[in-house]
Amino acid sequence: MESSITQAPSGKLGRAGKAMKIKADRSPSERAFVGFIYAFTGLFALVCLLPFWIVAINSFADESAIKRYGYQLIPRIFSTGAYEFLFRGKQVASSYMVSTTVTVAGTVLAVLITAMYAYVLAHPKVKYRNVLSFLTYFTMIFGAGLVGFYILIANWLHLKDTLWALILPYLLNPFFAFIMVSFFRTLPYEINEAATVDGANDLRIFFGIILPISKPVIATVGLFYALQYWNDFFLALLFIDDYKLHPLQIMIRQLISNINIGAYVGGSQTNYGQPLPTYSVQLATVCVTIGPIFLLYPFIQRYFVKGITIGALKG
Amino acid sequence: MPIVREIVRNKYLYVLALPGLLFLIVFAYVPMAGHLIAFKKYRLADGLWGSKWVGFDNFKFFFLSDDWYKVTFNTVFLNGLFIVCGLGIALLLAIFLNEIHSRLYKKIAQSLIFLPYFISWLVVSMMTFAFLNTTDGVLNRVLIDNGMDPQNWYLKPGIWPGVLTFIYVWKFAGYYSIIFLAAITGISGEYYESAKIDGATRFQQIIHITIPLIRNVLIVLALLGVGRIFYGDFGMIYGIVGDTAPLYPTTDVIDTYSYRALRQLGDFSKSSAIIMYQSVMGLVTIVIFNAIARRIDKDSSLF
Numbered sequence: 001m002e003s004s005i006t007q008a009p010s011g012k013l014g015r016a017g018k019a020m021k022i023k024a025d026r027s028p029s030e031r032a033f034v035g036f037i038y039a040f041t042g043l044f045a046l047v048c049l050l051p052f053w054i055v056a057i058n059s060f061a062d063e064s065a066i067k068r069y070g071y072q073l074i075p076r077i078f079s080t081g082a083y084e085f086l087f088r089g090k091q092v093a094s095s096y097m098v099s100t101t102v103t104v105a106g107t108v109l110a111v112l113i114t115a116m117y118a119y120v121l122a123h124p125k126v127k128y129r130n131v132l133s134f135l136t137y138f139t140m141i142f143g144a145g146l147v148g149f150y151i152l153i154a155n156w157l158h159l160k161d162t163l164w165a166l167i168l169p170y171l172l173n174p175f176f177a178f179i180m181v182s183f184f185r186t187l188p189y190e191i192n193e194a195a196t197v198d199g200a201n202d203l204r205i206f207f208g209i210i211l212p213i214s215k216p217v218i219a220t221v222g223l224f225y226a227l228q229y230w231n232d233f234f235l236a237l238l239f240i241d242d243y244k245l246h247p248l249q250i251m252i253r254q255l256i257s258n259i260n261i262g263a264y265v266g267g268s269q270t271n272y273g274q275p276l277p278t279y280s281v282q283l284a285t286v287c288v289t290i291g292p293i294f295l296l297y298p299f300i301q302r303y304f305v306k307g308i309t310i311g312a313l314k315g
Numbered sequence: 316m317p318i319v320r321e322i323v324r325n326k327y328l329y330v331l332a333l334p335g336l337l338f339l340i341v342f343a344y345v346p347m348a349g350h351l352i353a354f355k356k357y358r359l360a361d362g363l364w365g366s367k368w369v370g371f372d373n374f375k376f377f378f379l380s381d382d383w384y385k386v387t388f389n390t391v392f393l394n395g396l397f398i399v400c401g402l403g404i405a406l407l408l409a410i411f412l413n414e415i416h417s418r419l420y421k422k423i424a425q426s427l428i429f430l431p432y433f434i435s436w437l438v439v440s441m442m443t444f445a446f447l448n449t450t451d452g453v454l455n456r457v458l459i460d461n462g463m464d465p466q467n468w469y470l471k472p473g474i475w476p477g478v479l480t481f482i483y484v485w486k487f488a489g490y491y492s493i494i495f496l497a498a499i500t501g502i503s504g505e506y507y508e509s510a511k512i513d514g515a516t517r518f519q520q521i522i523h524i525t526i527p528l529i530r531n532v533l534i535v536l537a538l539l540g541v542g543r544i545f546y547g548d549f550g551m552i553y554g555i556v557g558d559t560a561p562l563y564p565t566t567d568v569i570d571t572y573s574y575r576a577l578r579q580l581g582d583f584s585k586s587s588a589i590i591m592y593q594s595v596m597g598l599v600t601i602v603i604f605n606a607i608a609r610r611i612d613k614d615s616s617l618f
Binding site: 027029030033034037038040041042044045046047048049051052054055058066067069070071072073112113114116117119120121123125126127128132135136139141142143144145146147148149150151152155168169171172177201202203206227230231232233234237238249250252253256257279282283286289290293297298301304305308309312 | 318321325327328329330331332334335336338339341342343344345346347348349350352362363404407408411412414415420423424426427428429430431432433434435436437438439440441442444445446448450451452453455456485488489490493494497516517518532536549550553554557558570573574577578583586587590591593594597598601602605
């Protein structure tokens with residue numbers, strides 16, 4: 001990517017010397033160009049950050065400040081009232097339980113099923129793997145459609161208002177399956193042959209040998225699934241009416257569209273004089289929902305980068 | 316029979332594949348029977364098999380109304396905007412990020428730019444509301460502070476293709492820039508070195524080396540996007556626009572329209588006809604454009 005400049009002079013000046021050398025190499029128009037590049041990317045990055053800031057900081061704003069001054073860059077009056085209200089109620093706890101359960105159970109099951117399936121698609125011994133591949137691929141280009149899907153889950157399987165309605169539909173994502181297929185294809189078949197000689201059957205080979213060495217792709221695909229489950233609101237929107245089973249995303253939606261926040265959040269009104277912290281509670285719920293993602297972001301970012309690169313470029 | 320022999324010979328492998336296969340059958344293929352409802356007058360009491368056939372009546376109803384054109388146009392137009400702006404800005408970002416020598420700056424910028432990809436559309440909707448809210452939104456407050464009139468942004472359908480495109484770019488430019496960056500780092504340094512020897516500026520190097528060599532990636536991504544042009548992003552549009560009816564003229568896409576027909580009107584037949592229409596159009600465009608994309612870049616594992 002960078003040309004001869006990357007051969008950093010290993011002399012005493014090192015990094016600084018390289019920078020000086022670069023600066024000296026450039027004409028004014030080049031430097032303007034570079035300046036523009038830094039400004040553009042910096043501005044874009046700031047615009048990406050800004051909404052997060054507004055949401056986070058205003059969740060700590062006093063409701064009266066929001067009503068008087070609107071959503072501010074730096075709130076004039078701080079208060080943790082929104083969070084107090086939120087955590088005193090029962091809804092956020094149950095929504096958190098639902099979201100977490102669905103995400104954990106869904107991810108574990110999905111990764112297991114996808115890995116098993118992808119392994120077979122990639123296995124040279126399987127004569128019909130191209131048929132299976134095509135059947136899988138076909139579902140990516142022609143869907144069953146909303147109506148069939150809805151009737152299946154609600155009427156035929158009777159899964160309305162159950163956690164399974166939130167878990168089952170995403171257990172095998174063809175795109176993620178093909179990422180795993182790519183990976184399994186890179187494993188040398190000698191491993192299988194050696195294990196077979198030692199008397200292992202295919203199940204033992206898969207669970208005992210292949211899975212342990214597939215940790216990177218499992219982690220990557222697992223994170224993709226986890227993100228999908230955590231962020232989904234479509235399934236709950238369609239199939240969950242019982243508010244005790246509302247995942248966090250639907251809780252946010254309820255707060256936006258529902259006027260009766262007090263009853264929904266389940267917080268008891270201890271101070272009747274105080275206004276219901278409507279706006280700040282909405283933001284507090286959002287913060288609580290994206291909190292885990294924010295905290296885990298530094299650790300999981302590179303898995304997603306890896307996964308996207310592999311998925312798109314087979315590289 | 317050969318198939319039985321094959322399964323018996325590799326029985327453990329087929330056992331492994333069984334859950335996945337079962338899933339595909341139950342959740343992907345069985346519901347395709349729902350497409351039949353497009354040709355029936357569906358009544359809950361009659362179920363799918365009991366409802367009577369009405370041929371193409373449901374389609375007639377849909378195509379004779381104004382709605383089909385508006386909804387199709389919105390879907391195609393919005394997706395088109397998303398593809399052009401999303402990929403375009405992602406490409407710029409990737410090229411620019413590649414030029415940045417300060418590793419710290421680059422790392423922080425990349426992390427921030429990628430971050431929006433990770434949050435759900437409901438959260439994005441909340442953020443949009445915080446900015447565009449009539450009484451308390453950041454934008455209107457800024458206008459008031461500067462002596463201008465606040466506007467009710469949620470009542471102006473005309474601006475929303477722009478708003479949605481902005482949001483789309485905000486959320487996905489980072490994601491696509493990763494793909495472009497991977498392609499850029501794959502370019503051999505020798506090209507740049509010989510160009511430098513020939514006296515090319517960095518800007519010229521970008522124009523004449525970087526861009527042509529990742530052109531294929533851009534084209535493939537664009538073609539794949541166009542293939543799916545009849546599929547609107549339901550999560551995005553329903554999450555952000557929701558049931559704000561004044562905005563339907565410019566933001567209602569096939570997916571939200573059919574969702575409302577199903578869930579709010581309870582009209583399974585109408586919804587099914589629209590979805591059948593979308594699935595057929597979608598199949599045609601996906602097959603055509605995927606085939607073109609495959610011609611251009613045989614190695615890509617996107618298919």
